[in-house]
Amino acid sequence: MAYLDELFGLKGKTAFVTGGAQGIGKVVALGMARAGMDVAIVDINKEKAEETAHEVAACGVRSLALAADVTSVEDVDRMVEAVVGDFGRLDVAFNNAGIASNLPSESTPLADWKNVIEVNLIGVFLTARAAGRQMIAQGGGSIVNTASMSGHIVNRPQPQSAYNASKSGVIQLTKSLAVEWAPHKVRVNSISPGYIRTEMTVHVRRDWQDSWMAQSVTPVMGRPEDLVAGVLYFASDAAAFTTGADLVMDGGFTVV
Numbered sequence: 430m431a432y433l434d435e436l437f438g439l440k441g442k443t444a445f446v447t448g449g450a451q452g453i454g455k456v457v458a459l460g461m462a463r464a465g466m467d468v469a470i471v472d473i474n475k476e477k478a479e480e481t482a483h484e485v486a487a488c489g490v491r492s493l494a495l496a497a498d499v500t501s502v503e504d505v506d507r508m509v510e511a512v513v514g515d516f517g518r519l520d521v522a523f524n525n526a527g528i529a530s531n532l533p534s535e536s537t538p539l540a541d542w543k544n545v546i547e548v549n550l551i552g553v554f555l556t557a558r559a560a561g562r563q564m565i566a567q568g569g570g571s572i573v574n575t576a577s578m579s580g581h582i583v584n585r586p587q588p589q590s591a592y593n594a595s596k597s598g599v600i601q602l603t604k605s606l607a608v609e610w611a612p613h614k615v616r617v618n619s620i621s622p623g624y625i626r627t628e629m630t631v632h633v634r635r636d637w638q639d640s641w642m643a644q645s646v647t648p649v650m651g652r653p654e655d656l657v658a659g660v661l662y663f664a665s666d667a668a669a670f671t672t673g674a675d676l677v678m679d680g681g682f683t684v685v
């Protein structure tokens with residue numbers, strides 16, 4: 430255990446998690462807390478963020494709940510200021526908030542298409558930008574963005590052109606920031622989950638879910654818990670030589 434603590438060096442690091450109130454963000458935030466990190470839960474849903482922050486604090490680390498819409502420059506900049514004000518520094522940013530939309534492209538209202546891009550791509554840019562400024566000033570840090578296997582393949586049978594475009598954008602944004610900020614010792618990586626059982630997927634039409642399982646070499650949905658170690662790895666000192674990478678965690682869905 431002592432060897433892993435030393436290898437990963439996560440104890441005492443500080444982080445924020447956007448979309449941290451529930452689903453993947455919540456489970457990863459709790460994983461960070463169990464690894465000894467102080468974690469701020471950032472979400473548009475203040476009440477749920479507070480509940481999750483209490484669970485994080487129960488792990489014996491410092492915790493904060495911050496209401497912020499990742500599409501708002503003011504909210505995001507204020508959020509990073511609050512995290513640094515409370516924790517003293519920002520070592521890790523997990524830019525994970527995201528939404529999905531399954532409208533056919535030919536009848537998608539532009540506002541809906543733009544909204545997905547705003548949250549999933551511009552939201553990641555704004556939170557990465559605010560985190561990056563702080564990390565550059567303090568001499569380094571690690572940013573992890575949540576992309577998706579949808580940034581690599583086109584899901585079937587559900588239509589989701591905005592979602593797919595936003596997630597491939599996150600992968601290329603991640604690489605771009607990794608190159609820009611490497612001289613500042615700020616690493617930027619992304620994860621690309623496959624189908625994970627969360628609020629985002631459980632209410633999807635049954636026949637679509639059946640089709641996903643029929644297409645997958647691992648015919649079960651992943652759990653948010655299956656993603657924790659990947660994010661912790663990117664966050665940690667063990668990944669000191671890894672930047673601009675995307676880790677696909679999809680049960681082999683995109684291999685075939």
Ligand SMILES: NC(=O)c1ccc[n+]([C@@H]2O[C@H](COP(=O)([O-])OP(=O)(O)OC[C@H]3O[C@@H](n4cnc5c(N)ncnc54)[C@H](O)[C@@H]3O)[C@@H](O)[C@H]2O)c1
Nearest residue numbers: 448451452453473498499526527577622624625627628629
């Ligand atoms: N569940 C999956 O199968 C899956 C697969 C690949 C990628 N992802 C990605 O993982 C991330 C988390 O998804 P999840 O499955 O946990 O979904 P979720 O719906 O359970 O959680 C998303 C969280 O983001 C918050 N949020 C939404 N819009 C926000 C905004 N504008 N500002 C701040 N917070 C906002 C929500 O309140 C919620 O707490 C998303 O980026 C999603 O695209 C999910």
